[in-house]
Amino acid sequence: MIFSADTWQITLFSISVGLASTLLILPFGIILAWLFARKEWPLKSVVETTVLLPLVMPPVSTGLILLKIFGRRSPLGEWLYQRGFEIVFNWKGVLIAMAVMSFPLLVRSVRTSFAEVNPRLEQIAASLGASPLKIFFVITIPLAYKGIVAGALLAFSRALGEFGATILVAGNIPGRTQTLSLAIYNFVQLGKDADAYVLLGITVVLAFSFVWLSEWLLRGRQNA
Amino acid sequence: MLLRCRVPLATFDLDVGVSFDARVTAIFGPSGSGKTTLLDAIAGLREIAAGEIEVGGKTLFSSARKINLPPQRRNLGYVPQEGALFPHLSVRRNILFGSERNSRVTDAKMMSIEHVLEVLEISHLLQRSVTELSGGEAQRVALARAILSRPQLLLLDEPLAALDVGLKEKILPYLARVRDEFGVPMIYVTHNITEVLALADWVLVIRSGRLMAQGLPAETLTSSRALRAIPEEELENVFTVEFIDSDKPAGRSRVRLSSGAEIFVPYLPVSAGRTLQVRVRADDILLGTQRPEGISAGNILPGTVRAIDIVDDQALVRVDAREIFCVRLTAGAVIRLALRVGSSVFLIIKTRSFRIL
Secondary structure, three states: OOOOHHHHHHHHHHHHHHHHHHHHHHHHHHHHHHHHHHOOOOOHHHHHHHHHHHHHOOHHHHHHHHHHHHOOOOHHHHHHHHOOOOOOOOHHHHHHHHHHHHHHHHHHHHHHHHHHOOHHHHHHHHHOOOOHHHHHHHHHHHHOHHHHHHHHHHHHHHHHHOOHHHHHHOOOOOOOOOOHHHHHHHHHHOOOHHHHHHHHHHHHHHHHHHHHHHHHHHHHHHHO | OEEEEEEEOOOOEEEEEEEOOOOEEEEEOOOOOOHHHHHHHHHOOOOOOEEEEEEOOEEEEEOOOOEEOOHHHOOEEEEOOOOOOOOOOEHHHHHHOOOOOOOOOOOOOOOOHHHHHHHHOOHHHOOOEHHHOOHHHHHHHHHHHHHHOOOOEEEEEOOOOOOOHHHHHHHHHHHHHHHHHHOOOEEEEEOOHHHHHHHOOEEEEEEOOEEEEEEOHHHHOOOHHHHHHOOOOOOEEEEEEEEEEEEOOOOEEEEEEOOOOEEEEEOOOOOOOOEEEEEEEHHHOEEEOOOOOOOOOOEEEEEEEEEEEEEOOEEEEEEEOOOEEEEEEEHHHHHHOOOOOOOEEEEEEOHHHOEEO
């Protein structure tokens, strides 16, 4: 095997935390996107803007906010620490950073696909006696399937590429919080260009696979 | 059934108050008169400012009593204009979508799935994807879906409007079969007079959100008030006839109207005793004060003028020739012939002016 044990560890760590982050935000993202697309409620625009903030703010700023919220000196961080949960400077910090940074991409994509579902179909389903829950799972979700898959893949890719927020919340600790992006940066800093290129190659292969996979899924759906 | 509601719209308020009890009630009016809105209001898909909606003794909406049942609990079968089939589900799953609602109701209406599929002739489509259906097939599937939810009332929104003329005439008999087979009351929205005359027992004429007239279709649609609501609309007479015999070389078939009068219609290869509907445009009937001779028209029917309505430069003359025929003339023709109520006249109708529905 041409990869070192470290390379494997970094790659697997990035993929698994990225996957966990995507699965974690998926239900919240879908529900929030539906509330944005289908319901009117007070302060909706404020919540919408807040959710989108990590997309436009410097990731480092978002990371700093997360550090202040979850750090051991904050009330929440202290409360969690006393119950055995330490978020910052371990894999959970990586997870939180990835989740927060990729959330807006998921919500935007899913929201658009919900908005494209003809509300008339949901109305007719209701008049045929379907409960709101049945309408959601049997009509809305399947019809918005494309956008949900695309949003999840986008969120996953964004999670893998996360750098700025992660380095503040989780640091760059080899073997504990070092992701592909952080490791590439580290190797370049240390002048280990050959190691950096191996990881670079992995990121290119991963990115290509995801784009290819999402295209394949969307095409497959059209033919179904 | 009681319907009294006010729905604020962009350009006018839809304001209808009416109570009726008929197998098929048509809501008739030009596009943009608020017909679909009215159906949406009955189905609970649109907010109503004030009013009351009651179907079969059950209050669906009442602003006074603060009742507003969600669409799920109104027990109505809505067939929207575009059909609105669920594109990701097969024909079978579409049809069965609402069937759980009243599956416990064991009714004598013979609304078994097999029977509904048979009446609408869609059994062979079950495994298909909805996207593979033709317009006429999709409408029948949407109709089956609504019927199988065993509603207490069917709401049909221009089910034929999206179909081309040839297809319309093919679907109309299915609607008549639904009416006759399943005994579910229907509200049928349309801007087509022929459909009203062919299907409905009662008609509400609305225009710009107001009820202009209501009554028995043949009378109401030929009244001057209704005509004012739909001046550009083609006026037709529709009759249910029983087939007697055919003469292929002569190119005509003999049929009997429900009054017993016999007329000739274009040749049709069907067996005796079969009932059909035929129609003839009010503009295609000639009116004479003496029996004409030496003319080609196959039908010369004696009758008596029952009513004359003059609307602007047109005259609508209702003639009782054992069956009420509505004839549209120029206002000048009424004066030239000195027509008045009670005048004896002859209706002259070419065989080929009759169309089979």
